[in-house]
Amino acid sequence: MRVLAYAERLLWTCGLLCAGYCLILVVQAKGTQRFADRIDQPVPTRIASSAAHTTEDVIGRIEIPALALSAPITADYDGSSLHRGVGHIPGTAVPGGLGTVGLAGHRDSFFRPLRRIAAKMEVRLIDKSGTYHYVVDSTEIVSPDKVEVLNIAARPELTLITCFPFDYVGAAPERFIVHAHLLSASPDGVSAIH
Template sequence: MSHLAIEEVRASQAASSEAASTTGKITEIPTPDFSLWSPARVTQFKSALAQHGALAVGILRVPKEHIEAPIFEGTDDLTLNKGVGHIAGTDAIGGGGNTGIAGHRDGFFRGLKDIKVGDKVEIETSSKPLVYVVERVVIVDPQDVSVLQERGRPELTLVTCYPFYVLGSAPKRFIVKAKFVQGDPGA
């Protein structure tokens, strides 16, 4: 990432830092590695931060795949242009059920293309770190929301479009299911 781009991200973070100190939101947003991103997605990321600020509810990390992304509430275009989004109707981050998080395949979630069963997924929140381990990876139709259903245990579901390198709309969804292994879900 260029020095100018880093300064743009930091300026946006600084502007929202004071408000975040009273809300418990995370303001230290990681600087993205744009090496796998499409040029259009990089432009949209910078624009979204400038318009909408950078108050995140957490940071999602997949160390083996070099993914580090701020988590925001919602999955609208503006939100997914600046990070990944907590899917409405799924359990809260750190809750005891199925937490769904969506991201763009040509941005923050491009690295999911290489994820494997057994890889760790970490979520940092203002109150606690959480660790999950990937149990399975599946490809489904966009209408198949069964992957987001509760299964009576803490788990994480990552959702992005598939295939990763296709022009236009992607016809499928790439799903990563991970079980909770460390932290304090639901506390």
């Protein structure tokens, strides 16, 4: 009887610790999302300095209006970054830049809506310089070693990467890729120099 009571207490403790950890991840992700939602707006200096240590790696926000997707873009795609948003793949272009912008995200969190993406959908990348508009060209499913999906194309592009299949339990064997092209190199809100 004592063994069962001990096992029950142990299971309750483990459950509470897991719930607490999940709560911390949700609060952290929500804070990052709030910061990303204001990435293109001026921030008062005293607020910016107090929030800098937790948001310094947030470089922008991705939005796909047709899928109701809005997520922070972090400066890297390591485990910690992907818990708080979609990660920018180092070595790829920055939003609106020449080359291919590479973004990676978890299929069971921020990039879950990608299962419904289709050609001609609009993708917005927002950073401090403004909003860049991309249009989806195609999707494909590839093996994880097919890194050429990030190759530079003839025009500026965006490549979104997540694991596939979406409902797979555990480490997924394939990758779901979204290809989109940039509509204008000038972001919204930035006037051309005459």
